[in-house]
Amino acid sequence: MSAPAPHIPNAVPHLAGNEWKYLKECLDSNWVSSAGPFIERFEVEVARYVGAPHAVATVNGTAALHVALKAAGVEPGDEVLVPSLTFIATANAVAYCGAHPVFLDSEEVSWGLDPQKTADFLARECLARAGRIVNRATGRVVRALLPVHLYGHPCDLDPLIEVAGRYPLAIVEDAAEALGAFYRGRRLCGDGRLACLSFNGNKIITTGGGGMVLTGDAALAGRLRALTTQARTDSLEYIHEVMGFNYRLTNIQAALGVAQLEQLDGFIERKRATAAFYQRALGAIDGVSPFVEAPWARSIYWMASVLLEPRRCPDVRALLRALNAAGIGARPLWRPLHLQPVFAAAQAYRVDVATRLYDRGLSLPCSVGITPEERGTVVEALRSRLEP
Numbered sequence: 001m002s003a004p005a006p007h008i009p010n011a012v013p014h015l016a017g018n019e020w021k022y023l024k025e026c027l028d029s030n031w032v033s034s035a036g037p038f039i040e041r042f043e044v045e046v047a048r049y050v051g052a053p054h055a056v057a058t059v060n061g062t063a064a065l066h067v068a069l070k071a072a073g074v075e076p077g078d079e080v081l082v083p084s085l086t087f088i089a090t091a092n093a094v095a096y097c098g099a100h101p102v103f104l105d106s107e108e109v110s111w112g113l114d115p116q117k118t119a120d121f122l123a124r125e126c127l128a129r130a131g132r133i134v135n136r137a138t139g140r141v142v143r144a145l146l147p148v149h150l151y152g153h154p155c156d157l158d159p160l161i162e163v164a165g166r167y168p169l170a171i172v173e174d175a176a177e178a179l180g181a182f183y184r185g186r187r188l189c190g191d192g193r194l195a196c197l198s199f200n201g202n203k204i205i206t207t208g209g210g211g212m213v214l215t216g217d218a219a220l221a222g223r224l225r226a227l228t229t230q231a232r233t234d235s236l237e238y239i240h241e242v243m244g245f246n247y248r249l250t251n252i253q254a255a256l257g258v259a260q261l262e263q264l265d266g267f268i269e270r271k272r273a274t275a276a277f278y279q280r281a282l283g284a285i286d287g288v289s290p291f292v293e294a295p296w297a298r299s300i301y302w303m304a305s306v307l308l309e310p311r312r313c314p315d316v317r318a319l320l321r322a323l324n325a326a327g328i329g330a331r332p333l334w335r336p337l338h339l340q341p342v343f344a345a346a347q348a349y350r351v352d353v354a355t356r357l358y359d360r361g362l363s364l365p366c367s368v369g370i371t372p373e374e375r376g377t378v379v380e381a382l383r384s385r386l387e388p
């Protein structure tokens with residue numbers, strides 16, 4: 001009898017702690033909706049974990065980005081500088097504000113927003129007019145930078161902060177994929193800038209669906225709290241002075257989050273062990289380059305990604321299909337957003353690294369619960385499909 005075909009998913013939740021217990025507490029106490037003790041507890045505990053003074057829990061990471069951009073002052077007609085290599089939600093959140101993403105390139109080390117090209121774009125393509133930064137090509141105000149910490153690895157933040165400070169531009173960090181990572185010894189989201197997390201099912205910890213905005217600014221936190229709860233200023237009379245959103249996380253979701261957060265450090269260790277295994281086993285193969293964290297970073301390796309040279313793998317898409325057909329949940333890197341039909345009209349500035357990474361890269365199965373045998377199966381499946 002032949003061995004059953006493997007099914008090794010890309011990244012699935014790991015629900016191994018107090019999830020049932022805390023969920024039962026919600027049901028037993030009747031706190032199931034957008035109020036209840038687990039919401040504040042989750043906010044306080046995530047804020048403490050990352051070292052941020054304030055946290056506002058939201059219904060998902062996209063909603064977190066949307067309200068964070070609004071809180072940062074992004075208005076309809078503005079532009080926001082976004083890396084092209086990211087999930088669509090990053091740019092959608094800009095569009096939800098009535099603003100326009102401008103797509104910039106990634107750099108080779110972190111795969112995050114390239115500080116040099118960002119500086120070049122602002123210096124060469126924009127001008128200062130009446131205290132604002134205006135894009136020469138579109139005549140629109142450039143309001144903010146939206147760097148993304150991709151695949152669990154911090155982007156090179158300090159030079160981006162320096163560039164943004166020169167103009168100045170607001171910064172909102174998309175840390176949806178990188179809860180727990182460190183940049184130059186500092187935990188991401190703990191510096192007081194607006195930063196957003198996601199607790200979607202494939203993220204390092206999950207609430208089913210959920211997100212959070214972190215900030216060091218108490219007034220901004222208050223504004224975010226109002227924006228995410230329909231901007232109600234009088235809780236008895238229901239007075240609404242501005243338009244808000246129904247974006248609050250529920251107590252049930254937060255209960256899951258509290259249970260997951262208790263396990264986060266162990267999850268990160270397991271993600272890092274999986275990445276280290278792939279680096280050892282695949283890094284030794286000519287023409288295969290696993291993504292390795294920068295010396296200044298501690299990645300959570302939300303994804304374990306590799307780049308494949310054309311001579312070993314002429315067609316990465318065909319390889320992906322073959323791996324998936326064999327039960328190996330390999331995934332492409334994010335399709336750069338300047339190539340997405342929905343953003344076809346958006347401006348893209350000298351994007352070439354992101355496109356090359358997309359062409360040559362893939363992410364391997366890396367669930368927290370992946371077994372050593374499964375990792376070995378993944379390596380063999382990939383190795384055996386490379387050109388000699």
Ligand SMILES: Cc1ncc(COP(=O)(O)O)c(C=O)c1O
Nearest residue numbers: 060061062087089090176198200
């Ligand atoms: C980089 C990035 N930004 C934003 C999001 C949006 O998060 P959510 O799915 O919770 O809305 C995700 C994940 O889904 C993401 O990977």
